[in-house]
Every structure is written in structure tokens, then in C-alpha cells.
Amino acid sequence: MGIKIALAGNPNCGKTTLFNALTGSNQFVGNWPGVTVEKKEGKLKKHNDVVIMDLPGIYSLSPYTLEEVVARNYLIEQRPDAILNIVDGTNLERNLYLTTQLTELGIPVVVAINMMDVVKKSGDKIDTSALAKELGCKVVEISALKGTGIMEAAEAAIDAAENTKTVPMHTFNGVVEHAIAHIEEAVVHEMPEEQQRWYAIKVFERDDKVMEKLNLSDEIKKHVETDIENAEKELDDDSESIITNERYIYIATIIKTCYKKKSKGNLSTSDKIDKVVTNRWLGLPIFAVIMFLVYFISMQTVGSMATDWANDGLFGDGWHLFGIGTSQAEEAEETYGDSDAIIEAFNEEYGNDDIAAAIDLEDENYSEDAAKAALSKLVTLTPADASVTYSVEDEETLEVTETPDTTKAQLQEAVDNYLDTNYKEGYGAPDASTYGVWVPGIPVLIGDGLDAINCADWLNGLILDGIVAGVGAVLGFVPQMLVLFLLLAFLESCGYMARIAFVLDRVFRKFGLSGKSFIPMLVGTGCGVPGIMASRTIENERDRRMTIMTTTFIPCGAKMPFIAMIAGAIFSGSPWIATSAYFIGMAAIVVSGIMLKKTKIFSGDPAPFVMELPAYHLPTVSNLLRSMWERGWSFIKKAGTIILLSTIIVWFTTYFGFVDGQFQMLSEDQISNSILAAIGNCIAWIFTPLGWGNWQAAVASVTGLVAKENIVGTMGILYPGGWSEIGSAFTAISGFSFLVFNLLCAPCFAAIGAMKREMNNAKWTCFAVAYQCVFAYAIALMINQFGGLFTGNVNVIGLIFAVLVLAFMIYMLVRPYKEANTLKTSVKVK
Numbered sequence: 001m002g003i004k005i006a007l008a009g010n011p012n013c014g015k016t017t018l019f020n021a022l023t024g025s026n027q028f029v030g031n032w033p034g035v036t037v038e039k040k041e042g043k044l045k046k047h048n049d050v051v052i053m054d055l056p057g058i059y060s061l062s063p064y065t066l067e068e069v070v071a072r073n074y075l076i077e078q079r080p081d082a083i084l085n086i087v088d089g090t091n092l093e094r095n096l097y098l099t100t101q102l103t104e105l106g107i108p109v110v111v112a113i114n115m116m117d118v119v120k121k122s123g124d125k126i127d128t129s130a131l132a133k134e135l136g137c138k139v140v141e142i143s144a145l146k147g148t149g150i151m152e153a154a155e156a157a158i159d160a161a162e163n164t165k166t167v168p169m170h171t172f173n174g175v176v177e178h179a180i181a182h183i184e185e186a187v188v189h190e191m192p193e194e195q196q197r198w199y200a201i202k203v204f205e206r207d208d209k210v211m212e213k214l215n216l217s218d219e220i221k222k223h224v225e226t227d228i229e230n231a232e233k234e235l236d237d238d239s240e241s242i243i244t245n246e247r248y249i250y251i252a253t254i255i256k257t258c259y260k261k262k263s264k265g266n267l268s269t270s271d272k273i274d275k276v277v278t279n280r281w282l283g284l285p286i287f288a289v290i291m292f293l294v295y296f297i298s299m300q301t302v303g304s305m306a307t308d309w310a311n312d313g314l315f316g317d318g319w320h321l322f323g324i325g326t327s328q329a330e331e332a333e334e335t336y337g338d339s340d341a342i343i344e345a346f347n348e349e350y351g352n353d354d355i356a357a358a359i360d361l362e363d364e365n366y367s368e369d370a371a372k373a374a375l376s377k378l379v380t381l382t383p384a385d386a387s388v389t390y391s392v393e394d395e396e397t398l399e400v401t402e403t404p405d406t407t408k409a410q411l412q413e414a415v416d417n418y419l420d421t422n423y424k425e426g427y428g429a430p431d432a433s434t435y436g437v438w439v440p441g442i443p444v445l446i447g448d449g450l451d452a453i454n455c456a457d458w459l460n461g462l463i464l465d466g467i468v469a470g471v472g473a474v475l476g477f478v479p480q481m482l483v484l485f486l487l488l489a490f491l492e493s494c495g496y497m498a499r500i501a502f503v504l505d506r507v508f509r510k511f512g513l514s515g516k517s518f519i520p521m522l523v524g525t526g527c528g529v530p531g532i533m534a535s536r537t538i539e540n541e542r543d544r545r546m547t548i549m550t551t552t553f554i555p556c557g558a559k560m561p562f563i564a565m566i567a568g569a570i571f572s573g574s575p576w577i578a579t580s581a582y583f584i585g586m587a588a589i590v591v592s593g594i595m596l597k598k599t600k601i602f603s604g605d606p607a608p609f610v611m612e613l614p615a616y617h618l619p620t621v622s623n624l625l626r627s628m629w630e631r632g633w634s635f636i637k638k639a640g641t642i643i644l645l646s647t648i649i650v651w652f653t654t655y656f657g658f659v660d661g662q663f664q665m666l667s668e669d670q671i672s673n674s675i676l677a678a679i680g681n682c683i684a685w686i687f688t689p690l691g692w693g694n695w696q697a698a699v700a701s702v703t704g705l706v707a708k709e710n711i712v713g714t715m716g717i718l719y720p721g722g723w724s725e726i727g728s729a730f731t732a733i734s735g736f737s738f739l740v741f742n743l744l745c746a747p748c749f750a751a752i753g754a755m756k757r758e759m760n761n762a763k764w765t766c767f768a769v770a771y772q773c774v775f776a777y778a779i780a781l782m783i784n785q786f787g788g789l790f791t792g793n794v795n796v797i798g799l800i801f802a803v804l805v806l807a808f809m810i811y812m813l814v815r816p817y818k819e820a821n822t823l824k825t826s827v828k829v830k
């Protein structure tokens with residue numbers, strides 16, 4: 001059988017970096033403790049029968065957090081053939097604490113001292129052969145980042161697995177050894193010999209998990225307890241501390257003989273930077289500026305340029321190669337601009353149907369000459385002092401802009417534009433593709449292709465309106481994501497992320513959230529998916545879950561069009577709607593934080609925020625790119641799976657249904673017969689208490705789960721009258737309730753997928769989604785019912801429920817924390 005080698009060591013000592021180098025994998029590396037939370041297996045390069053196992057970092061074999069349990073259980077229960085113990089050479093003393101425990105497990109150990117590049121640079125010296133003698137195992141020097149000595153280390157571990165046994169060199173104080181010997185005799189003598197010592201020491205320490213596993217009889221327990229108590233009395237300390245202290249004394253003697261420190265007492269560069277960056281007053285402003293820049297660069301400048309290109313070009317009509325022709329096209333757009341809308345408005349007022357038919361490009365009798373003649377006629381029909389109002393609808397937001405007091409001169413100009421030979425496409429906005437070097441977009445190419453092979457209508461619709469439109473919209477965000485991921489990767493691997501958590505902890509502690517919860521929220525303003533991903537920086541499982549659950553309350557980029565639509569259609573464009581959406585999102589996070597912290601699942605012993613701040617270092621470009629790509633790729637994969645599937649379903653249910661008892665494909669004006677409409681009618685009653693129980697709004701909320709942009713698209717289809725029809729379908733209160741519900745309810749599938757991946761647990765994901773929906777429902781209900789009080793539109797039952805919900809929330813907010821009255825502290829080694 002093959003050999004299994006486990007990489008064990010303190011958090012942030014470089015295990016994953018080594019793992020990637022040895023196996024050619026792409027596991028995530030970051031400069032803060034607690035990056036790896038799961039064990040990962042990989043084949044050693046050029047050795048088919050050797051498996052390397054990357055483990056989460058641990059400070060000792062007494063675990064406190066979930067990922068530490070993963071590491072310890074693997075070492076103790078799976079028992080690898082050898083342990084490659086990675087030791088951070090710049091932090092020898094603390095790292096060796098774990099080493100002393102690993103050598104007691106009875107598994108062959110090889111110690112690899114990592115970060116030797118940094119150690120050598122500082123001029124410190126480590127005597128490896130003396131260290132090997134003291135520890136009783138082979139010691140090698142490596143630099144995982146530079147790749148020096150890593151193959152030798154792996155080979156030493158293989159050799160150790162096959163040929164050596166590691167016997168611990170350290171003995172404890174006489175009384176302790178006496179007790180341990182007794183325990184070995186009484187409790188674990190049936191175990192394999194090499195494992196006895198470790199278990200005996202753990203029993204001496206009264207380790208909960210080991211005691212549980214051994215399941216001792218009361219008699220044996222009593223017998224063992226007298227030995228332990230004797231030792232405790234003699235050394236005047238509790239058994240766990242006795243062991244810890246003895247280990248440290250032992251390590252101190254090792255360090256004395258094996259380690260020569262050159263640099264003495266000076267503040268390191270990292271310390272100097274930290275004096276500024278984590279300063280009580282400067283910390284927050286610096287953080288705000290840095291995150292603003294990250295957000296600004298990825299969302300506004302580089303990222304949005306790339307995303308615009310991807311959305312409008314690659315997944316849109318097409319783009320100008322190297323921008324050739326862009327400026328001419330824009331100029332034309334400026335000139336021709338609203339020509340068609342102006343002509344239409346004048347024709348409505350002063351012209352007639354014949355003119356309208358003559359200038360209609362879609363009309364089968366259209367001829368250029370007739371159209372020109374019709375236009376000249378319109379000009380003559382229009383009186384000199386004519387004045388009309390014309391309106392233009394924005395394609396994305398469906399916002400209608402009205403321009404009053406349009407004069408005959410403007411009509412003349414519009415007509416001239418139309419008669420202009422350059423204006424090839426004629427009526428309507430000028431066609432950018434007629435300028436410069438035009439590269440058609442993917443939908444255009446696919447559409448042409450489908451036309452060429454005479455594709456069936458339904459397949460054409462499925463591919464273009466369903467798959468390309470849906471998946472393309474998601475893939476369009478890839479450039480923005482990549483820029484964001486790159487910047488985040490830089491912050492993560494240089495070591496700044498660890499500081500942010502530290503700075504923000506001071507503020508967030510007050511809300512029952514850990515400082516690390518802020519990063520995901522900030523990132524979430526761009527897109528919830530990377531926001532949820534950013535929750536990886538939180539190693540406390542409860543806080544991490546809570547952060548994942550609440551991050552998507554923040555309005556992300558995809559929610560902006562629909563917020564703008566509600567503001568425009570129902571609130572005549574008030575800027576307060578979008579602003580309030582931000583504040584509601586923020587408040588939802590804080591309120592949820594306070595409430596959830598008081599429930600059983602999220603409460604518990606207060607966890608003091610302990611995190612060592614790693615030294616800053618410049619990441620390598622290849623590591624940054626790798627990290628960016630890893631995250632970007634999983635985003636893309638999501639688009640190819642979950643989004644693809646859901647777009648197909650949405651398309652199918654929108655365009656198929658029963659007409660006169662006959663199942664058939666529907667045209668756009670028949671969609672009220674669609675399957676989707678039927679479903680909408682089934683679920684609409686759920687939203688009646690929120691004030692918008694019509695099937696269109698219900699369906700839009702559901703399609704919003706696919707992607708929040710879908711809400712605008714769906715409403716556009718389902719309300720053919722556009723904004724005015726939406727405006728009359730909602731009141732101000734029901735409209736706001738609709739907005740808040742869709743803002744706070746379950747995020748899009750991509751984000752739910754990210755939640756599932758990050759929580760790594762289907763049940764928790766369901767719970768999170770349910771919480772979000774219930775929370776959104778409760779808030780929207782209160783808005784609608786309390787709003788009804790002011791408009792005299794009172795529904796007694798609804799109002800009673802709203803009052804109950806409000807009372808419950810206030811109770812949860814003001815109820816005191818149920819803190820444990822004993823603070824369990826663990827000696828986390830520094």
C-alpha cells in the first residue's frame with residue numbers, strides 16, 4: 001500500500017504553500033492563521049504511491065476550534081505513516097510546543113524548518129543537527145515559498161515512514177512520570193506500545209475527548225485520579241498546566257543550545273507598519289481608504305470597463321476592435337440621439353397613421369423612398385409654433401425620460417438626420433456596427449448561426465433568450481470579479497487582512513459580531529458571491545456562519561437596477577430610495593447580529609478574539625494570479641451549472657403554457673397563460689399580507705433568485721405598459737415593501753451556491769436561506785401593515801401579526817446576553 005504523509009504544524013507556518021509545491025495543487029494560501037479549514041489530499045509529484053495530506057494549522061493537540069479538531073482527529077485516528085512537522089523558523093519557540101506533542105504520538109516525525117529564507121536574511125542561526133538530537137527525529141531546512149529543500153524533506157518523511165520510529169526524548173518531572181507510568185499500566189496497556197505514552201499523558205491532563213473515547217470505569221478513574229492528585233499536590237498546580245509548563249521549560253533548554261539569534265530587540269519593519277496601521281485613531285480611516293480603493297478600482301474603473309465590454313460587447317451586440325470606430329459611433333449617437341422618438345411624438349400630434357406605417361421599418365411594404373416622402377410630409381403638416389413632449393425609455397432600467405417643449409426646428413433636425421445617407425440603418429438609434437471595425441457579440445454570432453441552419457423556433461428561443469441571455473449575464477461579471485479577487489488576494493497574502501480584523505473588532509464587538517465580519521459586508525456591496533467568499537477570513541465557526549447568513553443583506557450591484565426601477569416607477573425617481581436601501585441592508589445586518597447572538601445556536605462561551613498578526617511580506621505574482629484564478633474559476637463553474645439550469649427552467653416556464661386547453665409555445669403577449677403565471681398565481685397569496693399579492697410580482701421575486709437583475713427583466717415582460725403600469729400596480733407602501741422584501745430575502749442562486757460551498761453543509765444553507773426569507777418577510781409585513789395605519793388602509797389581522805413581530809424583535813434586541821459565567825480560557829501559546 002502507499003504511504004501517507006501528513007503536514008502538521010502551527011497555523012500560518014506554510015503547510016499549504018509546501019503542499020502546493022509538493023503536489024502541484026492550487027490550494028488557497030493566505031497570510032493569516034486559519035486559512036485551511038479542511039484536510040486536503042494530493043499525490044506527491046513523481047511518487048505515485050505517496051499521498052500528502054494538508055491539514056489545518058494547530059497550536060497543540062488539544063483543539064479548540066473546528067478546523068483544529070479536523071487536524072487532531074486525522075493525526076490520532078487515521079494515523080498517517082509519517083508526520084512532516086512544518087516549523088516556522090522565525091517563531092521557533094512557539095512552534096516547537098506542538099513538535100514535543102507530535103513526537104509522543106508514536107508516528108515517525110520529520111521536522112522541516114520553514115521560512116529559512118527569512119531566517120537567513122535576519123542572520124539568525126539554527127543548529128539542525130543539535131536540534132535533531134534533542135528532539136529525537138530528523139530535522140531539515142526548507143523554504144516552501146522558494147521551493148528550496150522541499151523534495152529532500154518529502155523524501156526524508158518517506159524514509160522515516162519506512163525505516164524509523166520516533167521516540168520522544170523528553171521526560172517529565174519524577175512524580176509526573178510516575179503517574180504516567182501508572183496510567184499506562186492501568187488504562188492503556190492494551191493499546192499498541194508506541195501509542196501508550198501519548199494517551200497516558202492525555203489522561204493525566206484529563207483531556208475531555210480522550211476520556212470520552214477511553215470510556216473508563218469509575219473504579220479505574222478513581223485509581224488514576226489519586227495519582228494525578230498526588231502529582232498536583234506535590235507540584236502545586238493543575239495537571240494540564242504542569243504538562244504545559246514542563247514542555248516550555250524543555251523547549252527553552254533546546255532553544256538555548258540550538259538557536260543563535262542575531263537581531264536583538266529592534267522593532268521589525270512589520271512592527272513599525274503596525275504602529276500606524278493598527279493605531280487606535282488611524283486604523284479605521286486607513287482601512288476605509290484602502291477598502292474604498294479596492295472597491296473603486298474593481299467596481300468602477302478597471303473592473304467596470306471590463307464588465308461593460310463583457311456585458312455589452314462579448315455577451316451583447318458586439319464591440320469595436322481596439323475601439324476603432326467607437327468615437328464616430330458615439331458622435332452619431334449624439335447627433336441622431338432621440339430622432340426616432342422626436343419624429344414619433346410629432347407624428348402622433350400632427351401626422352397620421354399613413355406616415356407612421358411608411359416610416360415603420362418592420363412594415364413589409366417599407367421602402368426608403370416612401371419613408372423619406374412621408375417624413376417630408378410630416379414636416380409640412382407640423383405648424384411652425386408646434387411644441388410636443390417626447391419620451392425615451394432606458395433599456396436597462398426601463399426608466400422613461402420625458403422631454404417637453406420640443407420645437408419644429410428639432411423635428412427638422414431629426415428628419416434631416418434620417419434623410420442623411422450615413423444613417424444607414426435608418427429609423428431608430430444609429431447602428432454602432434456600421435462604424436469602424438466591428439466584432440459581433442456571442443449572441444449575435446449564435447443567432448446568425450441558428451438562422452443559417454434554420455433552427456426550430458423553440459430551440460432558437462431557448463438558446464438565445466434562455467441560455468445565452470442568462471448565463472451570459474453572469475459571465476459578464478467575470479472581469480469585475482477577477483479584478484476584485486486579485487486585489488483581495490494581495491491584501492490577504494501581504495498580511496493586511498489580519499490587521500483589519502483586529503482594528504474592526506473594537507467596533508463590532510459592541511454588536512456581538514467579531515471584527516472579521518466586516519470584510520465580507522464590504523466586499524458584498526459589489527457582489528454577494530465574493531462577499532460570502534470573503535467570510536473565509538473568519539475562523540470562528542459561529543461568527544462565520546452568522547456572517548455568511550447576513551452578508552447578502554447589503555444591496556449588491558445586481559440589486560441596483562431593480563432598486564432604481566422601483567424608485568423611478570413608484571417614487572418618481574427619489575434618490576432616497578436607493579440610499580435607504582443601503583441603510584436598511586446595514587441595519588438588517590446589525591439587528592440580525594444582535595438577535596442571532598442571543599439564540600442558542602449562536603450564543604455560547606464568549607470567544608475572546610485572539611489572533612496573532614503575521615509578519616507582512618510581499619506575495620509572489622504567481623501566487624496572486626493563482627489565487628485570483630482559483631476563485632474566478634469557481635464563479636465561472638457556477639454559471640455553467642446552476643445558472644445554466646435555472647435559465648433553462650425559467651425560459652421554458654415563461655414561454656410554454658396552455659392556450660384554450662392546448663399546451664403550446666407562447667408568444668410574448670400570451671405569457672399570462674404560461675406555466676410561470678400559473679405558478680405565480682399559486683404563490684401570490686403568500687405575499688398578500690405584504691401588499692403585493694399579484695402573480696407578476698410574485699414571479700419576479702422568484703426569478704430574482706436566479707439573478708437579481710432578473711427582477712427588472714421579468715417585470716418588463718410582465719408589465720408591457722412599462723413604468724406607468726408598474727406604478728399603478730403598486731402603492732408607495734406596497735412598492736417599498738416589495739423593494740425591502742427583495743432586498744433582504746434569499747440572494748440569487750449564485751450566492752446561495754456560494755453559501756452552500758462556504759458553509760459546506762446543506763442543512764445550514766437551508767437554515768440561512770429560511771432565516772433571510774423570514775426576516776425579509778417580517779420587515780416587509782411591518783412596512784405594509786404599519787404603513788396601512790397612516791393611509792387608513794387597516795387590516796386588523798395583519799396588523800396584529802405585525803405588532804407581534806415587532807414585539808418579538810424588540811424583545812430579542814433588548815434581552816440581555818446569556819453569557820456563561822465561567823470564562824474558559826485556554827493557554828494559547830505565544
Ligand SMILES: Nc1nc2c(ncn2[C@@H]2O[C@H](COP(=O)(O)OP(=O)(O)OP(=O)(O)O)[C@@H](O)[C@H]2O)c(=O)[nH]1
Binds near residue numbers: 033036114116146493
Ligand atoms: N518568506 C516565506 N514565506 C512563506 C514561506 N512559506 C510560506 N510562506 C508564506 O506564509 C504564509 C502562510 O502560508 P500558508 O501556506 O497559507 O500557511 P498554512 O500553514 O497553510 O496556514 P493555515 O492554513 O492557516 O494553517 C503565506 O503568505 C505564504 O506565502 C517561506 O518559505 N518563506
Ligand SMILES: [Mg+2]
Binds near residue numbers: 015016017028035057
Ligand atoms: Mg493552509
